[in-house]
Amino acid sequence: MSDENKKNLDINVIVATDCGSTTTKAILIQKIQDETGKWVYRQTFRGEAPTTVEAPFEDVTMGVLNAINELEDLSGLKILDDDNNIIRPAKGKIGTDVYISTSSAGGGLQMMVTGVVRNMSAESAERAALAAGAIVMDVISANDKRLAHEQIERIRQLRPDMMLLAGGIDGGTKSHVMEMTELVSAAAPQPRLGGLLPIIYAGNQDVVEAVKDKLGAKTDLSIVDNVRPTLDDENIAPARDKIHDLFMEHVMAQAPGYKKLMKMTDVPIMPTPGAVGLIMEEIAKRDGINVVGVDIGGATTxxxxxxxxxxxxxxxANLGMSYSISNVFAEAGLPNVMRWVPFNMNEKQLRNSIKNKMIRPTTIPQKLEDLVLEQAVAKEALRLSFVQHREFATELKGTQKKRTISDAFAQGGGDGSLINMMRLDMLVGSGGVLSHAPKRVQTALMLLDSFQPEGFTTLTVDSIFMMPQLGVLTEISPEAAVQVFERDCIIYLGESIAPVGHAKKKDDIIAEYKIEMPDGKIITEKLKYGSMKKYPLAVGEKAKLTITPNAKFDMGAGKGKSMTKEVSGGVVGLIIDGRGRPLNLPTEASERVRKLTEWMEELEIYPTKVFKDNKEV
Amino acid sequence: MGHAYTPGLKVTKRAVVRKQRLLPIKGDVLVKKGDKVKPNDIVAKTELPGIVLPVNLANRLGVLPADVPSIVTIKEDQRVEAETTIATSKSFFGLFTNEYKTPIASTLESVSNITGQLILRGDPIPVEVRAYITGTVTEIFPEEGVMIEEVAAYIQGIFGIGGEVDGTLEVISETLDDVVDEHKIKPEHKGKILVAGSLVTGAALNKAVEYGVSGIITGGFEDQDLKAFLGYDIGVAITGTEEKGISLVVTEGFGQIKMAPRTFNLLKSHNGHLVSINGSTQIRAGVIRPEVIIPLGEELQADIPSAESEGAALKIGAYLRIIRRPNFGEIGVVTELPPDPTKLDSGTYARILKLKLNKNGEEVIVPRSNVEMIEE
Structure with a gap:
């Protein structure tokens, strides 16, 4: 059955699993009638079971079947026959129309990429590998300042699952590309899971034959179109698709039980982050919006x-909330973490408690102070990850660009980053610390403090992390994926309204705003510099907001320009953030604690009385 | 659901400890099934491929890449000593001769006429695998390594640094509360494995290195001291390759935390015995914990449980340790396992258990993820 045919199938029941490194999660999606009688896709049940890739089980399908069994128990459907085969198609209470899966078990897909120039072909190769959902262990380029034998040693040590070789525009340098190829050949890298190492060549097409001579016999070589055919173009799709194919054929096929799992699914198993990328793209495309999403895990973000x-x-790779928590500290530095904490803590105790979380990663904060500390660490992990993202998500380097005088004065365009927070429409958070925060408003504040959205931005959080499954689903039914994403996957927290700029004095009036609430009530307020305000506006409700910033502040239309927008509600509501952008916290400790406490009280983040009574924790 | 609690660390008086001793790549196994081995015996050896040295000959000798194959005077796969001339070129109408000499003894691996590059490979590097423990070889993995088994007392730590070492065990703390400072470390501790109570100070650890102590086992250790000792902050818990002249096994965690009585008493009962310890820690999927292995000198028997056996289930009456504030490090007995999530002080809803503390009989509420089983 071709993919096109699958898209046209009449699908009523979908089973999707995501095999994580510790847990395998299954969800059931069914076409049901909503309150208006319209048929829509909804996620109805979910089940989970421990992942069974490692000893003593060494068969991923055991965990998958256990998770599906739980779905059967909860839903009353019969999905598996007596021989544990998936029953297709769905008829009444028996069977499913589609079964799909993603996987990040066994450490995910670990790749190395090479290129000639670090911030040109090597960066395009890196982008392709990342987009496919890989963990890029290292990027090797002719100009990365390491000596050739050091680069070879590195390739040998890391033992990637796969390598992507790029370099040279078509018709461009041959010798540099071949130098890198010879280096890879000399290193003779052995894959982690045995067999011949899959290598994808996506560089200058003029040396394809020479590359084949060098690597054809000792590796599993594939040739695809150049990721950087000219200086002005990047073409990552062929390399990205090839990575997905090889991930299935080589890497996954070596992992315990995956051959069986591959036979069970209707479309190829996809690396988890690759699938998350697909759903993000689908949402952005359908609504014509700009989206930033984050998934903060125990080890990586x-x-x-x-x-x-x-x-x-x-x-x-090393910014996360448990295994890597200590590294967040090391990278951000103690003062940066502690600036979000509205009480004092002695450094010795703090260091010990962070390290104790690192060595016992599954523990959860029992005391409120520990929760505050973890959320402070999360803000820094998110902030640092986003800094890395901004630096990477840029326009192509090495291209000739015409600049006008207005470009020279434009905000934020200087570094060539594609990320422009003023133009961001939706921020999606996911991962334990965001999805399972005791209060949703805590999630909203973590997103505000770390990403610092500007102007109008919709804040959302993934409820149970089903984005991976929905990502694969876009391959079969984008309609089902989008419907479930909106109705069951994400929770609307609300709208952030944040003027950009800085005032000289605290409490200066930086904007005036008017909110026309759905019940007809009209709120008119002045926004003080350094203050925050929260207004309840429920999920599905809309309000009309007009904001007029003063001459030093911008809401997106320009400094001092008024804007009116229909804003949507959420479980938190509207948050008017008058702290200015970029966000600067008071440097003086008592003033900082006072401001943090004020914001936390206004937004009802924590019962701050606990901290006031307890000066040092 | 999977385990809602941290599987406990092993503290076992008598178990079969099995250690796989494998080469990084294929090689020769030097022992046979049934052999008795001691920690320092070499059980397998191999040779790692030598270092690779790319040489851009075209640039060095000023010739075109296409001409490089014709000026190289040795064949591919031929080995030559260091300082051997392997390529010569003439320039300026043959008046000047340029030559290239090998910097190290090496084998010519390849010559490229596109880049003008040679790849030389140095001589292989020998690698040996020690037995690490005192025991019997029970299985041979041809060309890869062996399985060694022994009957031993076995203790897992929570965190450590440094690799495999062995030595005589000496308990230098009176009680499991004791702090070991630098005054308690003596020159006669050279080569020994010392046992402390609740804490070893940074100064004591430095003193131990100075006196040549092989290893230290302690309840707690301050993170500030660890950073000062290593010279860097550990970001991710993957250790074992530190070369600081000592191995450290922490049994409880960071800070001053008294060693669990069962662990302390077990170590005390083996005072003066030869032990093997390893500080290697990896807290990721495929977790590796530091360990202490005390051979009991008994013959292997089928009825002795394995040190890797599955832990006991969480049930009323189970013996647990709290692994996060408040009451971190305290031990108690489970009195109740309510099935429904309960609201914690932090506002989080989590499944909890009730625990009667050993120290004062007080009953406390603890999230299930904040306890670990103390395994027999």
Whole structure:
């Protein structure tokens, strides 16, 4: 059955799994009638079971079947027959029309990429690998300042699952590309899971034959179109698709039980982050919006963005909330973490408590102070990951660009980053610390403090992390994926309204705003510099907001220009953030604690009385 | 659902400890099934491929890449000593001769006429695998390594640094509360594995390195001291390759935390015995914990449980340790396992259990994810 045919199938029941490194999660999606009688796709049940890739089980399908069994128990459907085969198609309470899966078990897809120039072909190769959902272990280029034997040693040590070789525009340099190829050949890298190492060549097409001579016999070589055919073009799709194919054929096929799992699914199994990227792209495309998404895990943080349909993904390998928590501290520095904490803590105790979380990563904060500390660490992990993302998600380097006088004065365009927070429409958070925060408003504040959205931005959070499954679903039924995404996957937190600029004095009036609430009530207020305000506006409700910033502040239309927008509600509501952008916290400790406490009280983040009674924790 | 609690660390008086000793790449196994081995015996050896040295000959000798193959005087796969001339070129109408000499003893791996580059490979590097423990070889993995088994007392730590070492065990703390400072470390501790109570100070650790102590086992250690000792902050818990002249096994965690009585008493009962310890820690999927192995000198028997056996289930009456504030490090007995999530002080809803603390009989509420089983 071709993919096109699958898209046209009449699908009523979908089973999707995501095999994570510890848990395999299954969701059931069914076409049901909504309150208006319209048929829509909804996620109805979910089940989970421990992942069974490692000893003693060594068969991923056991965990998958257990998770599906739980779905059967909860839903009353019969999905598996007596021999544990998936029953297709769905008829009444028996069977499913489609079964799909993603996987990040066994450490995900680990790749190395090479190119000639670090911020040109090597960066395009890196972008392709990241977009496919890989963890890029290292980027090797002819100009990366390491000596050749050091680069070879590095390739040998890291033992990637796959390599992507790029370099040279078509018709461009041959010798540099071949030098890198010879280096890879000399290193003779052995894949982690055995067999011949899959290598994708996506460089200058003029040396394809020479590359085949060098690597054809000792590696599993594939040739695809150049990721950087000219200086002005990047073409990552062929390399990205090839990575997906090889991930299935080589990497996954070596992992325990995946051959069986591959036979069970209707479309190829996809690396989890690759699938998340697909759903983000789909949402951005359908609504014509710019989206930033983040998934903060125990070990790593992934950031995705779609700006003007250009997709980028980065992985911050050692920024996370448990295994890597200590590294967040090391990278951000103690003062940066502690600036978000409205009480004092002695450094010795703080260091020990962070390290104890690192060595016992599954523990959860029992005391409120520990929760505050973890959320402070999360803000820094998110901030640092986003800094890395902004630096990576840029326009192509090495191209000739015409600049006008207005470009020279434009905000934020100087570094060539595609990320422009004023033009961001939606921020999607996911991962334990964001999805499972005791109060949703805490999630909203973590997103505000770390990403610092500007102007109008919709804040959302992924409820149970089903974006991976929905990502694969876009391959079969984009309609089902989008419907479930909106109705069941994300929770609307509300709208952030944040004027950009700075005032000289605290409490200066920086804007005036008027909110026309759905019940007809009209709120007119003045926004003080350094203040925050929250207004309840429920999910599905809309209000009309007019804001007029003063001459030093911008809401998106220019400094001092008034804007009117229909804003949507959420579980938190509207948050008017008068702290200015970029966000600067008071440097003096007592003033900082006073301001933090004020914001936390206004937004009802924590019961701050606990901290006031307890000066040092 | 999977385990809602941290599987506990092993503290076992008598178990079969099995250690796979494998080469990084294929090679020769030097022992046979049934052999008795001691920690420092070499059980397998191999040779790693030598370093690779790319040489851009075209640039060095000023010739075109296409001409490089014709000026190289040795064949591919030929080995030559260091300082051997392997290529010569003439320039300026043959008046000047340029030559290239090998910097190290090496084998010519390849010559390229596109880049003008040679790849030389140095001589292989020998690698040996020690037995690490005292025991019997029970399985041979041809060309890869062996399985060694022994009956031993076995203790897992929570975190450590430094690799595999062995030595005589000496308990230098009176009680499991004791802090070991630099005054308690003596020159006669050279080569030994010392046991402390609740804390070893940074100064004591430095003193131990100075006196040549092989390893230290302690309840707690300050993170500030660790950073000062290593010279850097550990970002991700993957350790074992530090070369600081000592291995450290922390049994409870960071800070001053008294060693669990069962662990302390077990170590005390083996005072003066030869032990092997390893500080290697990896807290990721495929977790590796530091360990202490005390051979009991018994013959292997089928009825002795394995040190890797599955832990006991969480049930009323189970013996647990709290692994996060408040009451971090305290031990108690489970009195109740309410099924429904309960609201914690932090506002989080989580499944909890009730625990009667050993120290004062007080009953406390603890999230299930904040306890670990103390395994027999």
């Amino acid at each position: 992934d950031v995705f963005s779609v700006f003007d349909t250009k997709f980028n993904r980065t992985v911050s």
